[in-house]
Amino acid sequence: MTLRTPIATGSDWNFEMLTDYEREIARLADEYRLDIYPNQIEIITSEQMMDAYASVGMPVGYHHWSFGKQFLSVEQAYRRGQMGLAYELVINSDPCIAYLMEENTLMMQVLVMAHACYGHNSFFKGNYLFRTWTDASAIVDYLVFARKYVSECEERHGVAAVEQLLDACHALQNYGVDRYKRPSPISAEEEARRQTEREEYLQSQVNMLWRTIPLSQALDVPLADDSEDPLGLHQQGRYPEEPQENLLYFIEKNAPLLAPWQREIVRIVRKLAQYFYPQRQTQVMNEGWATFWHYTLMNRLFDEGLVGEGLILEFLQSHTAVVNQPGFDSPHYSGINPYALGFAMFSDIRRICEAPTDEDHEWFPEIAGSDWLDTLHFAMRNFKDESFIQQFLSPKVIRDLKLFSLVDDDSEELLSIEAIHDERGYQRVREALSVQYALSVREPNIQVWKADIRGDRSLTLHHVQDRRRSLAKSVYPVMRHLHHLWGFPVKLASMEDGDIVRRYQWPLPDKASEG
Amino acid sequence: MSYFIDRRLNARHKSAVNRQRFLDRYRTHIKRSVEEAVNRRSITDMERGEKISIPARDISEPVFQHGPGGERTIVSPGNREFVEGDRLRRPNGGGGGGAGEGSASDQGEGMDEFAFSLTREEFLEFVFDGLELPHLERKQLVDLEEVRPVRAGISRDGVPSRINIVRSMREAQARRIAMRAPIRRALREAIEALETEERKDPVLRNPSRVTELRAEIERLEKRLESVPFIDTYDLRYNHLVNQPQPSNKAVMFCIMDVSGSMTQSHKDIAKRFFLLLYLFLERNYEKVELVFVRHHTAAKEVDEEEFFYSRETGGTIVSSALTLVDEIITKRYPAAQWNLYVAQASDGDNWDDDSTTCRQLLVKSLMPRLQYYTYVEITPHAHQALWEEYESVQDDFPERFAMRQIVEAGDIYPVFRELFRRRAEA
Numbered sequence: 041m042t043l044r045t046p047i048a049t050g051s052d053w054n055f056e057m058l059t060d061y062e063r064e065i066a067r068l069a070d071e072y073r074l075d076i077y078p079n080q081i082e083i084i085t086s087e088q089m090m091d092a093y094a095s096v097g098m099p100v101g102y103h104h105w106s107f108g109k110q111f112l113s114v115e116q117a118y119r120r121g122q123m124g125l126a127y128e129l130v131i132n133s134d135p136c137i138a139y140l141m142e143e144n145t146l147m148m149q150v151l152v153m154a155h156a157c158y159g160h161n162s163f164f165k166g167n168y169l170f171r172t173w174t175d176a177s178a179i180v181d182y183l184v185f186a187r188k189y190v191s192e193c194e195e196r197h198g199v200a201a202v203e204q205l206l207d208a209c210h211a212l213q214n215y216g217v218d219r220y221k222r223p224s225p226i227s228a229e230e231e232a233r234r235q236t237e238r239e240e241y242l243q244s245q246v247n248m249l250w251r252t253i254p255l256s257q258a259l260d261v262p263l264a265d266d267s268e269d270p271l272g273l274h275q276q277g278r279y280p281e282e283p284q285e286n287l288l289y290f291i292e293k294n295a296p297l298l299a300p301w302q303r304e305i306v307r308i309v310r311k312l313a314q315y316f317y318p319q320r321q322t323q324v325m326n327e328g329w330a331t332f333w334h335y336t337l338m339n340r341l342f343d344e345g346l347v348g349e350g351l352i353l354e355f356l357q358s359h360t361a362v363v364n365q366p367g368f369d370s371p372h373y374s375g376i377n378p379y380a381l382g383f384a385m386f387s388d389i390r391r392i393c394e395a396p397t398d399e400d401h402e403w404f405p406e407i408a409g410s411d412w413l414d415t416l417h418f419a420m421r422n423f424k425d426e427s428f429i430q431q432f433l434s435p436k437v438i439r440d441l442k443l444f445s446l447v448d449d450d451s452e453e454l455l456s457i458e459a460i461h462d463e464r465g466y467q468r469v470r471e472a473l474s475v476q477y478a479l480s481v482r483e484p485n486i487q488v489w490k491a492d493i494r495g496d497r498s499l500t501l502h503h504v505q506d507r508r509r510s511l512a513k514s515v516y517p518v519m520r521h522l523h524h525l526w527g528f529p530v531k532l533a534s535m536e537d538g539d540i541v542r543r544y545q546w547p548l549p550d551k552a553s554e555g
Numbered sequence: 556m557s558y559f560i561d562r563r564l565n566a567r568h569k570s571a572v573n574r575q576r577f578l579d580r581y582r583t584h585i586k587r588s589v590e591e592a593v594n595r596r597s598i599t600d601m602e603r604g605e606k607i608s609i610p611a612r613d614i615s616e617p618v619f620q621h622g623p624g625g626e627r628t629i630v631s632p633g634n635r636e637f638v639e640g641d642r643l644r645r646p647n648g649g650g651g652g653g654a655g656e657g658s659a660s661d662q663g664e665g666m667d668e669f670a671f672s673l674t675r676e677e678f679l680e681f682v683f684d685g686l687e688l689p690h691l692e693r694k695q696l697v698d699l700e701e702v703r704p705v706r707a708g709i710s711r712d713g714v715p716s717r718i719n720i721v722r723s724m725r726e727a728q729a730r731r732i733a734m735r736a737p738i739r740r741a742l743r744e745a746i747e748a749l750e751t752e753e754r755k756d757p758v759l760r761n762p763s764r765v766t767e768l769r770a771e772i773e774r775l776e777k778r779l780e781s782v783p784f785i786d787t788y789d790l791r792y793n794h795l796v797n798q799p800q801p802s803n804k805a806v807m808f809c810i811m812d813v814s815g816s817m818t819q820s821h822k823d824i825a826k827r828f829f830l831l832l833y834l835f836l837e838r839n840y841e842k843v844e845l846v847f848v849r850h851h852t853a854a855k856e857v858d859e860e861e862f863f864y865s866r867e868t869g870g871t872i873v874s875s876a877l878t879l880v881d882e883i884i885t886k887r888y889p890a891a892q893w894n895l896y897v898a899q900a901s902d903g904d905n906w907d908d909d910s911t912t913c914r915q916l917l918v919k920s921l922m923p924r925l926q927y928y929t930y931v932e933i934t935p936h937a938h939q940a941l942w943e944e945y946e947s948v949q950d951d952f953p954e955r956f957a958m959r960q961i962v963e964a965g966d967i968y969p970v971f972r973e974l975f976r977r978r979a980e981a
Contacts, residue, residue, distance in 0.1 A: 055559060062557050079557035088562065091569040106616055108577030111570040112671035119672070142563055157557065203576070211617050367633020376632060444634040449626040454642040460634055473630040484619045509625030517617035 046348040051145035058140075061150045061346075065158060068340050072413060074162040074333065077176060078135040081157060085142050090114050092129050092139055099137060100183045102190035102308075104206050130156035132164040132319070134176035147354045150347070154337040159330025166421050167325070169318035179315060186308045193301050205302055208521035209288065209309035214483055216288035216310035217317045239300035283502065284488040287522075288313070294491060297527035306525070321424045321479055328382015329420055332390075335359060335383070365441060384437045385428070389416055392434065399435055425477040433473060435466045445472040450508075484511055486532070497528040505536040511544075519546035578677065584609045585673070589681040593968045605678045608668040683835055686975040702797040713792025727789040734782045742775040805840040805894040805926075807833060808883075810876045812901035814851040815868040821933045824964050825900035826863050828931055831971045832898050840894065846883060850876035856883065871904045873941060874912040881920050890924040897925055903932045903939045910940040917948050922955065929974055930958040 047064070048057040062081070069076070084092070094111030095101040131137040138156040140149050164170050194202045209216075284290045288310040292303050319326070338359075342352045365380035366372040392400045393412035400408045407415045419432060444460040445468060459465030459472070475481050489502040499522070503511060511534065523530045523546045534542040578585060588607045637643075673681070709722055749768040752760060809829045811822065836843045847862035848854055854875040857865075876899075884895060905913070922928065930945055932938070942958070949956045959970045 055561075058559060062559075066557065080560060081557060082560045082562045084562045084565075088565070088569070094570045094573065103572045103576060105573065105576040105580045108570060108573035108575070109614060109669070111574055112577065113669065116671045199576075203580075207616075214618055365632050367635070368631035369633065369635075373631075373633075376630070441632040442634040443630055443632055444637055445628055445630045447626065447628050448645075450624045451626070455645060457637045457639055457641040457643070458628065460637055460639055462639070465639055469630060472628045475628070476630055484621055486619055503619075505625075507626040509621045509627060512620040512622035514615070514617035514620055517615075518619055521617070 044345045046351070047346055048146060049348045049350060051147065051354075053144075053146040053149050057146060058149055058153070061341075062153055062157070064341060064344075064346055065150070065154050065337055068337050069158045069162075069333075072333075072336070073417065074158050075165055076136065076158060076161040077133075077165055079157040079161065080135040080137045081153065082137060082139050083142055084139050086118070089129065089139060089141050090118060098183055099131065099133075099180060100187050102187045102206075103194075104210075105203065106207075106210065128152040128156045130160045131179075132160075132170060132174055132176055132315075133179045136161040136164065136176070137180075145354070147347075147351045147358070150341070150351075151334055151338065151355060151358065155330045155334035158337065159333040160326060162333075163322075163326050163329045163420060166417070167318070167322060167424075168422055169322060169424055173318045174315050182311065186312070189304060189308065193305060197301065202305070204524065205305055206309065208524045209306055211518045211521040212287050212291075212525075213309055213313040215486060216286060216313035218286050218289070218314075219480075239304065278490050279493050280488060280491065286310075287486070287488060287501075290488045290491075291522075291525050295526050296497060298525065318424075321426070321477075324378045324382040324385070324425045324477065325420065325423065325428050326382070327378045328384075328386045331359075331363060331379050331383040332386035332416075335387075367442070381437075381441070384440060385432055385434075386416060386419075388434050388437050389419060389432055391436075403434060404432075426474050426479075429470065429477060430474040433470045435461075438466055438469050443469050443473065445469050481506070484509075489533070499526045499528065499530045501530070501532045503532060503534040505534045505541060508536065510534060510542060515544055516546065519544055523547065578673075581609055581614060584613065586681055586684065589673075589678060590968065592678075593682055603678070604673045604675045606670055606672050608670045611669045614669055679834060679838065682831075683838065686835065686972060704795040705798045707794045707796040709791045710794035711791065713794065717793045717795070719791045719793050722791040723785070723789050726791055727785045730786065730789055731782055731784070735779055738775055738779050738782075742772065742779065745771045745775060803841040804844070804892065805836050805842070805896060806844045806846060806888050807836055808846045808848060808880050808895070808897040809862065810848045810850070810880065810897065810899040810901075811862065812851070812871055812873070812904070813849045813865075813867045814871040814904065816871070816902050816904050817933075820964075821900075821902055822863055824933050824961055824967060825931070827964065827967050828900060828961070828971065829898055831967070832896070832929070835975065836896060844888075846880075848876050848879055848883075850879075854879040870906065871901075872909050873901065873905045874909050874916055877913055877916045877921060881916065884921075884924060895925045897921070897928045899928070899930045900933060901930075901941070902934045903936070903941055905939065905941040907940055910944040913941065914944040914948055917945075917956075918951055922948070922952050925955065928952075928956045930956075931970065932958070932960045933962075934960065935962045 047060045058081075062079075090111060092099075093114050094107050101107065129139045136157065138152070138161070140152055144152065164174075164176060170176075190202060190206075280290070288306055291298070292306040292310065295303075295306075298306070338347070338352065338355050341347045347355075363377070363380045363383045365377045389407070390412045392404055392408050393410050393415050396404075396408035419428065423431060438461045442461055445458045445465070447456050447458045449456075459468035461469065485504040485506070487502055487504070488499065490500040492498045492500070501522075511532075515532065519530055519532060530546050532544040533540045534544075585607050588609075589605060592605045709719060745768055749765065749772065752765055752768065807829075811817070811825050813822075833843065833845065845859070847857050847859055849857055849862055849867075850871070850873065851867050851869040852872045852875065856879065880897060884890065888895060917928070932942060938960075945956075945958050949958060957974045959974060961967060961970055
């Protein structure tokens with residue numbers, strides 16, 4: 041193969057250079073079968089980047105003070121030079137929107153294109169969670185709809201009322217997701233068309249549930265032993281019959297006092313939470329995948345002579361910084377760097393396929409020696425962080441990162457090292473790291489247990505506590521928000537091994553007599 | 556498959572609304588910080604924004620989280636000397652340091668303060684929040700020199716550069732329709748008559764009538780053509796009249812006693828007061844000029860540097876300054892065109908018999924021309940003659956004359972606020 045001359049040298053860029061590089065990256069990416077949404081690459085200023093940051097990367101968003109808070113803190117950090125802005129921001133949409141900052145050098149622009157426009161983009165399109173949970177073609181339209189709807193509500197009902205509602209919804213947005221059921225795709229057009237219809241329908245459903253006239257047949261029989269069971273708790277099955285994990289959905293459908301527009305806003309927050317749900321579960325994989333591909337693609341560009349030595353050196357420096365993993369005792373340590381872990385794992389999968397050792401044959405009999413590209417695509421498509429680590433974290437990566445697992449039990453005086461990067465520990469470290477990335481372990485497991493539809497209308501949640509990890513103090517403000525949505529007392533019981541270990545409620549009981 | 560879009564020229568400040576929402580929501584917090592900042596800041600320092608800190612717990616966005624305690628397993632990188640089964644002491648500071656919280660993203664516990672910056676505008680917005688200039692109605696007098704041409708409809712005469720083409724063409728069209736209509740009608744009648752005549756049997760036809768009609772038609776067509784497309788009569792001009800403009804200019808006189816009894820700290824206090832007033836005026840007028848007049852036994856107009864920092868000794872005759880201000884106003888700042896503000900700072904010392912002179916000067920000559928007069932007396936001591944005389948001026952001009960006592964730097968801002976707080980319309 042003849043070496044070509046670099047497309048450009050130096051650090052200044054212009055649109056022709058970007059177009060040329062983009063074309064070359066596309067050619068190479070195609071060789072690697074990276075299937076992508078069309079790219080919409082937008083050049084923006086650093087100020088616009090801060091704006092984009094503040095709105096969690098959404099090109100349009102409804103207005104809320106928390107985004108202003110986010111903006112102020114980003115701005116503050118950036119001005120003081122504590123934080124460089126991320127070079128890239130990419131949105132899971134079709135076409136896939138990627139932002140390039142004007143201030144970036146040519147190397148950064150090429151890197152970001154490889155990383156975001158081909159790495160993240162192909163991940164969004166390929167990974168099963170994104171395919172199941174998000175609808176890339178509809179998200180921008182839906183955001184436009186949401187913004188418009190929220191601002192209409194602000195006009196009609198006042199900014200304060202909407203803000204309070206959004207505060208409450210945001211507090212619960214991590215519990216606005218069905219973890220196991222596939223949601224119906226969101227579509228802005230359909231939303232707009234059916235929204236009024238839905239309002240009426242939903243309200244009628246709620247009215248059914250909460251109507252105060254007793255059902256004559258249903259309540260006839262148990263009225264007899266009224267005195268022993270004044271609340272009628274045992275007369276009929278619990279409502280809901282099964283515990284509900286999607287708090288916001290339950291509220292949207294069942295909260296007695298919400299007006300139709302409030303239900304719609306709950307729904308909007310819920311839909312957006314659902315859109316971000318896959319991202320929260322695939323940090324390591326997503327960043328690892330994108331980093332692996334920018335590394336591979338940049339090296340190919342260099343091999344073909346399309347980038348010069350100066351540029352590749354600048355790239356390597358930047359890449360090394362991105363995948364740097366400080367040790368736990370370093371002052372720079374702030375948890376495991378998803379770029380580092382993800383990159384190490386994907387690189388190692390390639391190594392296992394191309395040059396397996398005996399250890400690899402023992403640990404990964406299925407993939408050792410297989411076609412690396414097929415295996416990598418398979419891994420990208422079918423896993424999330426938790427299962428990806430469980431399946432692919434190799435002893436070599438554990439050794440390279442010197443991972444160790446430590447048990448912190450507050451009933452013991454000392455911490456204990458449970459496993460380290462040695463023969464006996466690999467399996468347990470892998471297990472523990474996988475669990476560490478499981479959302480269900482990271483976040484308290486809270487479900488709707490009972491809505492007392494015939495009694496005091498209170499709502500009871502159950503927190504399934506595990507390993508004596510209780511809820512943080514923030515539970516009270518969150519309960520207050522929940523109370524705002526539900527309109528009647530809300531209760532929360534922490535359960536461990538079937539026993540109630542702690543109760544919370546809002547509003548707080550007036551006197552001790554309430555017990 | 557890919558396309559580039561240059562968004563750099565698109566609107567910035569997409570977050571402006573959210574930012575404002577945030578500021579509104581924490582208005583009370585921010586105001587408190589701003590007031591502290593104003594009291595703390597050095598005098599040259601009002602012209603920048605301010606870093607504001609709000610306790611993080613007040614603005615946290617709560618979510619369900621795991622609290623400390625219980626049993627947890629944490630995987631960390633970078634093991635050096637540990638082997639399986641090692642037991643070690645908890646690092647100090649609970650779960651914060653050392654092994655950290657693993658990957659759990661529960662920030663918000665560590666940060667005690669949420670800090671951000673206000674821009675200068677936002678800062679001043681908060682500083683002057685709820686304040687209002689007394690007598691904000693601006694000077695407007697008949698003999699005002701400042702005028703601005705404003706549109707005043709359409710006129711029939713004017714200079715060619717002001718022709719209103721649309722109106723002129725409309726007029727022309729109307730005139731053409733009006734002038735041609737009778738001619739057209741006559742023409743139509745003549746043509747009809749001619750046709751009737753020609754349809755008649757040749758025997759009965761009147762040849763002279765035909766000729767006559769033909770001539771008539773020809774004449775009418777000529778007339779129709781000669782109606783002009785546009786006529787000077789059609790022309791319309793945009794009419795401009797000169798309207799006197801309320802003055803947007805203000806001048807602020809700073810009068811300060813620099814006699815021996817005024818120490819540098821007195822002057823610093825005075826300077827901060829002047830500065831607040833200046834910033835405040837600047838936000839209300841397009842143009843604000845400053846005149847510095849300092850005095851001991853004699854008054855002198857000086858520049859800012861000299862005003863605040865050069866030292867003088869000697870006695871005090873306040874009326875000398877008032878006389879000088881009076882002269883400067885007459886000479887350079889006619890009250891018809893300028894909004895006049897005077898701020899005076901002194902420690903209250905004056906020659907005894909001079910205070911009466913001051914009152915007379917103020918009441919007779921100065922006050923009728925001024926928008927507002929503020930007097931601050933920087934002294935912890937009892938008031939002297941000047942204060943009493945000024946009190947009687949205040950009785951005469953309760954709306955436009957204000958006086959307060961300042962003891963220490965911390966009083967300035969509250970006093971300033973008091974002087975300029977928004978008054979209910981009475």
